[in-house]
Amino acid sequence: MSAGRRPVAGAGSARDWAQRSSNAVWHPCTQMKQHEAAPPVAIARAAGAWLHDFDGRRYLDAVGSWWVNLLGHANPRINAALIAQLAELDHVMLAGFTHRPVIELSERLSALAPPGLSHAFYASDGASATEIALKMSFHYWRQRGAAGKVHYARLAGGYHGETVGALAVTDVALFRDAYAPLLREHPVLPSPAARDLHGADSAVGDAIVALEAFLAAHHASTAALIVEPLVQGAAGMAMYAPRYLTRARELTAHYGVHLIADEIMTGFGRTGSFFACEQAAITPDFLCLSKGITGGYLPLSCVLATDDVYQAFYADEFAQGFLHSHSYTGNALACRAALAVLDIFRDDDVIAGNRDTALRWARIAQPIGAHPRVRNFRQCGMIIAFDVETTEAGFARWFAAEALARELVLRPIGNTVYFMPPYVVSDADFVLLVERTLEILDSR
Secondary structure: OOOOOOOOOOOOOHHHHHHHHHHHOOOOOOOHHHHHOOOOOOEEEEEEOEEEEOOOOEEEEOOHHHHOOOOOEOOHHHHHHHHHHHOOOOOOOOOOOOOHHHHHHHHHHHHHOOOOEEEEEEEOOHHHHHHHHHHHHHHHHHHOOOOOOOEEEEEOOOOOOOOHHHHHOOOOHHHHHHHHHHOOOOOEEOOOOOOOHHHHHHHHHHHHHHHHHHHHHHHHHEEEEEEOOOEEOOOOOEEOOOHHHHHHHHHHHHHOOEEEEEOOOOOOOOOOOOOHHHHHOOOOOEEEEOHHHHOOOOOOEEEEEEHHHHHHOOOOOHHHOOOOOOOOOOOHHHHHHHHHHHHHHHHOOHHHHHHHHHHHHHHHOHHHHOOOOEEEEEEEOOEEEEEEOOOOOOHHHHHHHHHHHOOEEOOOEOOEEEEOOOOOOOHHHHHHHHHHHHHHHHOO
């Protein structure tokens, strides 16, 4: 355990807070009965890449608090921006009103995004961004006289959120099966991501062939193809080459089908470029953003759409508008946090710094790739993942518990372990992450 442990004075123990949480809070993506044996970790404070519980124990946030934290917890520049915004404007509805943070954020996101994505529509989470893009695409085609375009092509292993519409284009049985009667069926196409890295090139080629054949036959009934560019997160950080995206954009444009790029996880530098789409030099019709957009501070999501899409809704008739809303759409505080994140990316040249960091991480993590139990060690920018050879049904829970006992927050997906810490993690802390991961691999 960490030296110099500092309990939170007068705040109660971590065990007390965990019990109160189990009594009152329904935790996400959790079988609550499991908390009888493994209570939730009650976090009192956080700084940089470290979380601290009420008893003073620390934990390295090696998954960026579910992929959202980019620039460290309690980042002083984001804190200062939020404090300043609190003195000016907390929130105002975005229907009939506007404000400086949402205008500036929209302008800057459009400038950073692939060319042609001119308008931003806001919500509060990634699944809502997916819903918005799906609805916009369907409604666009209806208003353009192509009402038969009512299906979405999705990739095997794809994940796009857990609201009903987003779940309908997700291909992860664990999340879909219980709600199957509620979901519309949409065609599933082969993924370009190969679990066996030796077959990576052929997987991309086969997926392109399948996509072309599908669009040739079904473009008249297909509104959009939705993809996670370069990395399919919930599929176990399954990675693929940019050439699939390049060809997918060519084919969807040729056959009159929208391309929805779900960069909810991959955006804001995770894959090495600011947006993953940049590596394929493409502009999708819709770009979905969330998670890292506020640096992990506040819930916010955004869909960037082309001017062509925007113009399809620009009409005299009210009913021809995009009549979708959230009460907290474009919240001023969340937008100000996002602007602070963009300031840090610009002022610190984060993308260039990350290129060097990614190279150092690769060197430090080499012993994991060489471990006899590890298969398919892979990296895409600031994401490192590997598969562990195991037949243990409860591997993910066991590994996560062993990690917590060693001051690490790791949340395996099946037998896939991945590292996605905040970009500010020090080399010394990354060495600690690798060394203690190796301890876990050697312990059984």
